[in-house]
Every structure is written in structure tokens, then in C-alpha cells.
Amino acid sequence: MDAAQSSGAGMVMATAVLDLERARAVASRVVDPEIPVLTIADLGILRGVRIDGHRVVATITPTYSGCPAMLQIADDLRFALDGAGFDDVDVAIAHDPPWSSDWITQEGLEKLSGFGIAPPGGEIVCPQCRSGSARVVSRFGSTACKALMACTSCGEPFDHFKDF
Amino acid sequence: MSEPVISTAPQGAPASDSSDPVRALVAHADDNLVLAQRLGDWISRAPELEEDIALGNIALDHLGVARALYSHAGHLEGKGRTEDDFAMQRPEREFLNALLVEQPNGDFAHTMVRGLLFDAYQVELWTDLSGADDSTLAGIAGLALKEARYHLLHTSSWVIRLGDGTEESHRRAQAAVDALWRYTAELFEGAASEYHDIWRKVVGEVLDEARLQIPDDPYQRSGGRRGFHSEHLGPLLAEMQWMQRSHPGLEW
Ligand SMILES: [Zn+2]
Numbered sequence: 001m002d003a004a005q006s007s008g009a010g011m012v013m014a015t016a017v018l019d020l021e022r023a024r025a026v027a028s029r030v031v032d033p034e035i036p037v038l039t040i041a042d043l044g045i046l047r048g049v050r051i052d053g054h055r056v057v058a059t060i061t062p063t064y065s066g067c068p069a070m071l072q073i074a075d076d077l078r079f080a081l082d083g084a085g086f087d088d089v090d091v092a093i094a095h096d097p098p099w100s101s102d103w104i105t106q107e108g109l110e111k112l113s114g115f116g117i118a119p120p121g122g123e124i125v126c127p128q129c130r131s132g133s134a135r136v137v138s139r140f141g142s143t144a145c146k147a148l149m150a151c152t153s154c155g156e157p158f159d160h161f162k163d164f
Numbered sequence: 165m166s167e168p169v170i171s172t173a174p175q176g177a178p179a180s181d182s183s184d185p186v187r188a189l190v191a192h193a194d195d196n197l198v199l200a201q202r203l204g205d206w207i208s209r210a211p212e213l214e215e216d217i218a219l220g221n222i223a224l225d226h227l228g229v230a231r232a233l234y235s236h237a238g239h240l241e242g243k244g245r246t247e248d249d250f251a252m253q254r255p256e257r258e259f260l261n262a263l264l265v266e267q268p269n270g271d272f273a274h275t276m277v278r279g280l281l282f283d284a285y286q287v288e289l290w291t292d293l294s295g296a297d298d299s300t301l302a303g304i305a306g307l308a309l310k311e312a313r314y315h316l317l318h319t320s321s322w323v324i325r326l327g328d329g330t331e332e333s334h335r336r337a338q339a340a341v342d343a344l345w346r347y348t349a350e351l352f353e354g355a356a357s358e359y360h361d362i363w364r365k366v367v368g369e370v371l372d373e374a375r376l377q378i379p380d381d382p383y384q385r386s387g388g389r390r391g392f393h394s395e396h397l398g399p400l401l402a403e404m405q406w407m408q409r410s411h412p413g414l415e416w
Pocket of ligand 1: 126131
């Protein structure tokens, strides 16, 4: 292999690495359609991004089996990656291992709290008055991942992202 | 009027028979699809708004499990069948769901008792399958297990409330147990027989707390896992499938 060829191969490699970094960044910024303050990376829904030849493969995982947002997330991923110049995109769904609310990042937990949703893991704190006393109004809330609570101190209802 | 005994139907492979993984996946998917369809009927008719949302959410969980299992079955089978083909293009005789899930909703107590009996079964089933060698199945089961536990929490607390409630709610809950108990043994045909005892213990404790009695009548019905259904599945499938049957491949 001569010098020119070797540096050409190096360029291709470097471009591939840059593309992968960029594809990951684009995919990570896609937001959850039901809780749009969180990205799919914050929620642990984005399992990985890889480049397979000319194709970008983004792998996602459902939070709940019947999560109706999965189709939307897949569409949003294709749209975002296409907009960033990746015209060959595949979105794969991985079931194993199953998603857990433990996969929500620290930043994701903080964003949930800021959005008025009590995050999973630990004590349930009222997002309005920070009181630790709340009762369950409904085990099933506006989406599968949330339960509806009411604060027994300030009386405000709020969503709790369930430990799952 | 006496009900026809259909347990004389020819024996096929039981659903949980590991020798036919596609058939087992389809049977479990059918359970979930049929129950999802039944529960969906409650939306806008439940006794309170929270219950409307709860039953809708539970239905959605079951639908999601059904879709994942059908897709996986289609993949393993390798004949190009999609989840929609399984759900919309098969006749009643090819559905392998247990008779319990196709039983009509009845009143709210009836739906909650059916839920208790089935959810307690699914908790054991998914616990078992979350350790399957097939990693996709194990993953689907692992997520479904967490959902089934939550469904069971919901249905068991309602059964306790109704059974240990007023005279009227107790009467209705007991009528539901009496009507549905005969569809429970079928759930434990094949490999699932291993957890029939633990299921009986879990369900028995809830019924005890609810002051409800397990009927003395040992009669049990069977046939769903071999495609022999009660008169209730046909109309459910007709309603669910008619659009795809009338306009094959139609999309929203
Ligand atoms: Zn408060």
C-alpha cells in the first residue's frame, strides 16, 4: 500500500467516525412525543446508533409494550437523520433486555421534576410544594408510564412517572 | 340450557408445547389481542373516568404484547406473515387463545374477576418466559411481566373491594367467579401446568380476602388452545376484522 492510498483510507475512516458521532448527536436530540421536555436519550429509549455501510441504524426500545409513541419516535428519528443528510436510515426495535425506569438519566429525572412530573426512583415529592405526602388518584394516568397523584399538603394533582 | 361439552375435540399440540415455538407465540399473542379487544369495549362506558383510562391503558399493554409476539412469530416462521396478517387475516378456527379471554365483559365485577384470573396467570407465564433461551421472547416477556404485575394489583384490589363491599357488589363478584372459574384450568395446559399451584395460591388469597368462594363444581371447559372456541369469539373477530377483510391491505 503506498502513502497516498493509506492516507485516503485514513480519511474515509475519519469521515465514518465523524458521521457516527454526528448521527448519534442528531438521534439523541429527538424528543419524546408525549413528554417533549425529555429526549429519547434522556429516557433510555435510544439504545444505540451505528453505521452499517451507508446506512444509519438507530435502535430503540419500548418503555411499555403498548406505548403508542414508538411509531412516532421511529418517524421522528428518520426525519431528523434525513434532515442531517443521512438518507439511508433504519430504525430497529430491540426488546431484550426490557426497558426500565432506572435507565432514565440523572438529567432526565431533573427535567421530569422541572416539568411538574414526579420522577421515578425514591420518594414521591409534590412538584409544586415539595411535600412528601401524596395519595394515588388513579394508578393509570394520561399515559401508560404515569400514575395520577394528588398532594395532600397543597391539594394539587400531579403525574408520577412510575417505577417500572 | 346445557352448554355443549367441547373437550372431546381432537387433541392438537398444546400451546405451550416448546416443540412448536411459533404456535406457542401465536397462542399467547391471541390471548393478548382478544383481551385487548374486549377491554377496549369499556372505553367511555366504565363506572368512572379513572377506570376508563385504566382499562384503556391495560388494553393497550395487551395489544402491544400481542403485536410484538406476532411480529416475532412471523419472523421465526419465515413465511413473511406480518403482525397484521396474524391479527386480521386468520379465521376463528386458527385463533389459539384461551376461552377465558373471549368471554363477554359482563358487568364491571365480571371484567375485574376475569382480569384477576388472567393477570395472575400472566404473571407466572411471563416470569417463566422472561428466562427463555430466545432472547427476543425473553425481552418481550420481561416487559410484559412488569405490566402484568401492575394489572394484577389493579384487578385484585377491585375484586377485594367488590367482594368485600356491599351485598350487591358481593353478589355480582361471586356470580362472576362462579361463571368464569370453569375457564381457568385451560390456561395451564401444557408447559404452564407447572405454575397452576402457585396461581391457585395467589388467586385463592385474593378471593379469601374478598370473601368470595371458589365454586365446588369441578367442571372445566377447554378447546381454545386447539382452535375450538365458544360462541363469543366469532362476533368479536367479525367486528375487529371486517374492515381488513372488506378492503385487504387498507391503511389509515
Ligand atoms: Zn403539594
